Amino acid sequence: MKNITVKYGVDSITKQVEDDFTFGDLQESDMFKAALGFGDRTKALVEGIEQDRTTVIPAGATVRLETAANTKA
Numbered sequence: 001m002k003n004i005t006v007k008y009g010v011d012s013i014t015k016q017v018e019d020d021f022t023f024g025d026l027q028e029s030d031m032f033k034a035a036l037g038f039g040d041r042t043k044a045l046v047e048g049i050e051q052d053r054t055t056v057i058p059a060g061a062t063v064r065l066e067t068a069a070n071t072k073a
Helices: 024-027 032-038
Strands: 002-008 013-015 042-046 060-068
Touching: 002 032, 013 032, 024 042, 024 060
Parallel strands: 002 060
Antiparallel strands: 002 013, 042 060
16 A cells, blocks of 8 residues: 545645556546546646556655546547
C-alpha cells in the first residue's frame, strides 16, 4: 500500500491505494470521482506532464486531474 494525493480544481484528497494502482485506475475510480466530483473525461498530470493511463503511480506522488478537452477522432 502507498499514499497518493489527488487534486482536482481547488479540492484535494490523500488516500492509501494498492502498490500497482495506475493513472487509469485513478481516472476510473468511483471513490475518487465521488470525493472530488470529476467526470469520465480527465487527464492526469504530475508536475505538469500528462501521464499514460497504464503507468503505475509512484508512492507519495501528487497527481493533478484536469478535464480533458474535447477532441475529434
